[in-house]
Amino acid sequence: MAEDRLFIVFLAVAVVVLLARALAGRLRMPDAILLVLLGMAAGFVPALPAVVVPPEVVLLGFLPPLLYHAAFFTAPREARAEAVPIFTLAFGLTTVTTVAVAATVHALLPDVGWAAALAFGAAVSPTDPVAATAVLQRLGAPPRMVTILEGESLINDGAALTIFMIAVEALGTDFGVGHGVARVAQIVLGGVAYGLVVGVVVRRVRRWITDPVSQIIVSLATPYLAFVPADHFGASGVLATVTAGFFIGTRGEGVLQPASRLVGSMFWRILAFLLESALFVLLGLEIRGFLREPGGQTWGLVAAAAVAVSAVVIGVRVLWQLGNRPLARLVPGGLRSQQGVGWRQRLVIGFGGMRGAITLAIALSLPTVVGDERGLLVLLAALVVLVTLVGQAPLLPFLLRRLGLVQPDRRRAESMLARRAGLQAALARLAELAEDEDVDEQTAEAFRQMLELRLERVRYFLDQQDKEDVEDAEEGAARRRPPSSRRVRGELVKAQRAKLRTLYRNGRIGAETLREIGRELDFEDPLNVQRPRP
Template sequence: MGYEGLFFAGLLVVVVILAGRAIANRTGLPDAIPLVLLGLLVSYLPGMERFEVSPEIVLLLFLPPLLYHAASFTSPRETRAESRAIIGLAVGVTTLTALGVAAVIVLVLPEQASWPVAIALGAAVAPTDAVAAGAVLRRVGAPRRIVTILEGESLINDAAALTIFSLALAALTQPLTLGGGLWELLRIVAGGVLWGLVVAAVAGRVRGRIRDPDDQLLISLLVPFIAYIPAENLHLSGVLATVTAGFVLGTRVEGLLPAGVRLNGQTIWQGLVFLLESVLFVLLGLQLHEVLVEVAGRDPVSLVLAAVAAIVTAVAIRLAWEVGVIGAVQRLKLRRSLAPLPLRERVVVGWAGLRGAISLAIALSLPQTVNGRPFEDRPVLIFMAAAVVLATLVGQGMTLPWLLRRLGVGERDDRAWDVARGQRALDEAALARIDELAARGEIGEETAETHRQPIRLRLSRMSAALDSDDPGAAEDAAQHRASAVRLQRELLAAQRGQLEELYRDGRITHDTYRHLQRQLDLDEPRHPDGRR
């Protein structure tokens, strides 16, 4: 495909993303479903039927920023508090899922799938995607502890799955003994973590000395690739290097960044991650055409049976771990340092094992040749990985809200109350500072009172809701905040209209127009999930 063809394909991908998002918003489906289906339809257009993406490009372009972003925004204290549950899921369940799915595939397709091939598939579908599950859980007000466990798990299970995946691919080209495999695992893991720490230390020092916002953002975008590429070239875990660098930089040196850099950086990263995840789903749809053609000659009953078996195994292992294993551990009181997780919340954690972008990236990164010969099992593996991803996104993703309501989990939005308590403390600190400055004569009493009034009003309403045991008080406070947001947006709309008129009449310059427009954009009230 030439440059013109690549440009045309890029435009089609953008159009598919926009159309898929519109369909998802109207129907309530997960974004992945319309994106994959539209990508499959586009693959039937002339010239697109054999659209291919190099596996190396998938790993290099998509994995580093996705992993780095997830690691950078991890909650360190909450993650540390739930470390046992997270490690159990991320390492224990991921390993069991990879091996369990592999065993089922070898059993169902004994003549087509060797153990290394089956383990590669198991590793691809083993890691869960906390983004999709987290969005549903936050929307229905699930306990923050559940979201923390899922987010922490997805951060580590990517590294565990890709390490298993790498060992499985290595076994395709040369036999691995148990001792050799363990040594290779230790070398890959330890080397990746050490390189990630080195990158984090160097990048932290550089970021601490630079104040230019554009340079800061450029460094932020480069770090995941600086961590990933050298590690992979040294045959270490690029995933662990990227995750380690992101976690350290996100939790240790965030305070070194100016507020403007953080604000712009979060916006850019959110847009970049959304684009990369959307493109991955479209790429899967585009490649499904050729995958379906190549698997058409195989026994369809065996393929469907294998796909269903992989889906059931992946879901069942996770549920069995949460309901059975963790339940037994809690009954034996082996987790004394933690408050036990109730059964209904463990069921939610078990059912929230949605697969997403990382599983797609791993599946699409399967090599096209092994030992110089075409990798004939690649289409089958991609087909079954796609089946697991779509089945969990649709089946589990769309039933999570019903399950939460059925179990009575998430009746109160803990995050909203945490935000309210934090905002009350900030307002109290602001009032104390105003009083201090006024007492020292650094500001006039009129200026001080002008700033006190809105803070006092917000503080009084918030304190009344937080201090009251009446659920109606919290509801009234929420309605008041919603009314305040609507009013603020109306006022901003009026100001924007006036700004347009001033520029249209030639009463202000374009530079002034842009400056005032940016101030209005910064004043735009935020959505509860962080979007403006």
Template sequence: MIEAYLIVAVAIAVMMLVGRAVARGTGIPAAIPLVLLGVAASFVPTMSKAVVPPDFILNLYLPLLVYRAAFLTAPRETKEDAVPISVMAFGLTCATALAVMAAVRFVLPEVGWPVALALGAAVAPTDPVSATSIMRRLGTPRRLVTILEGESLVNDAVALTLFGLALTALTEPVTPAAGVLLLVRVVAGGVLYGLVLGWVVGRLRGRITDPGAQIVLSLITPFVAYLPAEHFGFSGVLATIATGFYLGTRAHGLLQPASRLTGNAFWEVLVLLLESSLFVLLGLEIRQVISGVSNYSIGMLATTAVVVLAAVVVLRLLWTMIAFRLARWLPGKHLSFDRVGRRERLVMGWAGMRGAITLAVALSIPLSASNRPLMIFLAAVVVLATLLGQATTLAPLLRRLGLGESKKAVIEEAHARRATAEAALSRLEELASDDRVDEHTAEVFRQLYELRLDRARAVLDESDGDEEKGLDEQSLRWLRKQLARAQRQEVDDLYADGKISATTQRHLIHELDLEERRRASDPQ
């Protein structure tokens, strides 16, 4: 039995590698080949054991995914855009869940409202990863990215709270008054518990200096937030989000640089594995899902899928173009809605792709729920249709609207790099003048930071960038690649000749890798 599960795990990992390679080669969203590979693998008898219990997905995938999203939230920008984010996250999420519930009930009256609401809650939250990665690459105004990321974080909490209410209604009657009281209890309890836990974990992080121990602590934190909150009847998702947000706003003060570097790399890989495996698992369940909806005609399935998809996509466009505009009159101090023009609102409306969270929620619908296969089928249609239809057309839309050429973010980063380099040089001169650093060492570091300063000034047109004058961007990338290759080859030769140890070799290669990563993130 254990060998069978290991074979399944390895097969899923291989499909993830192949699927992402196909996505890179073709330019299509990775979800498409991952799902198709999962469908193909479902015909292998051993892979039938890969059907994951709903509770497993709910208790494993969701805490990790929402914790990471909350941890990476930008607090200042989110606070500044709290009103537009709230209008999208609270208003649109609730409206979408209710619209989808009504659409399903209209087409299929036999579907109970708790199951229909569970589907609405599943497809309501957006996944901004695809959209924001395209926007950053094209230089879209940063405020759009901030609003979409903030919306995604909050709408996860709203949608999953509604999903919890739907699950409760599946097992016991829920009146409107009882539903309101239940929401107040789960929301208040989840947020309070999450903040308290965040404070406790923050104190522990401040006392731990070992990077490995920091990673272990960060890995168990989402589960310590989610599972006890769910056990006591609170919202585990809100508790996890509150904990992640609290710690994320204090990450730099709690963690040492080495811990941040290794921790970020670990979490990037972990989230990649979780999201990719979800699409593979969906593919593995497709045959069972199709078997479960075989009592419906193809026409009925197509009609229901189109109606649900239309409710999701059209409602978002209408909300951003009409309702979002009306929200400027809400009371309170907030950034002017005039800065979110018609073009920006159209992009926000079209950037509502669904992804891993929707799949995780849909797959976590209990096996005992009626019409579960139908709900998973409809959720999969929404995810694949929005990824294939919206993600692939977002970049052309941005260019057509003239929102893909902003250099504000590049200039802002260059200003920050110049300021940090100048601060380092100033401190270096102080240490050298006090004879706390010898002149030879000071000169080495002086040249390093002056080079970084020249690069920042070159971006800001404050110098000619003599070290790179006359070279275009493509030539610069080629030159840097050649120099990095020469350095790595020299390190390998020194090790092969017995002049350095394996430890030294790994250390030098690690430094070269870090430098290459830094240059890749430098403004060009």
């Protein structure tokens, strides 16, 4: 029965997710690598049913929330600073990779037409930075590399899917150059414009919602409100979703209360992880059918095509990164953007272009009009994901260490410096409240002791000294906190948050540090539910 099959599939997804999480911690590997291996291994379990995922289910069910999540958590200041390398990678490299892969597939598999080959090239051209950035951040690599990889991945999704939409349309109709240019303009401009409208409207609506559950419901509906109408009217649902997510995420000041930020952030992290995990498992269950009859081709030809496409995907990216300096001269601010990014950084960025959930989602959304080759192309896409994730990601730590780009204490030092500045700002604000007699001396003294102990602990961290006694003393001070101190605590948290934003605007700390300490302040903020602003 269909219900039994559905239950077994859900159970398989849950088992794979739990196994991946458990093994990732033990093996110190990114979750994405284990999800690929376990998801594909699940497809060979005889008890599990074969699955055929309709393309529209993948396109509408998985892509909107994944794209919205990535866009919402984009670091705006860093993205602006690295705009030139991000855009050259997202548009230039994506286009070159698409054409190179399409030419390779068409040469090796002549039965695959040019339109289908271009659609496949668009599927494997966007990168998934999850595995690469997990390794880079754990080893303390320069933050510019992480920013470029994340920013590129966000924009190249839209570029790749625009090419994908054009190629899919060309499968069933005659497609002239003029019509293609007009459709690109309609897809891009229409998607961005509609995404901005959705972003503005949703942001205004969310300002008046104080209930965290309602905030989550609105945030979950937002990517579909952006994607579905835009796609229905011929614009890019991907660009609309990315634009709306980026607009709301970078202009959320005063929109979300601390409780909503905490619950919403956790909800979206879990949802994105589950969706990516489900994609890997569903692909593993569907790929079993492709393996029995790989598009009528011999296994030798399929293996050769997989190796060739993977080599093109990796090689084109590395060559682009190492040789794009002349191209940078043609872009305003291009040479200035490359200052401080030497060949070692460019090599790591080039080698860090793994493929992941987005590639799988696009490949699985290939329409049935492609014909018998659809299964073969989905299989090739899965093999490219497997080669880039399992083959490249484990080599990144070795490459970083070999090139001397490992800075394990950088993130901790940046975080401690931000905490020290925030605590000093809170102490200054407490002194102002005591001087204006807005707080009684006993309450002020209790908070002063707590903040000074925290400040001392931060100094111990910076000096690499033991902090256990300080933590015990801090807990004792917290237990002596007067019950009437709610408003004072809110003022101190507000002062720390303002100092944190100032440090970020001035470039003293990065977006990861901003979010990390911001979450800690949300936990401390007593004003978890505020009145909506008039």
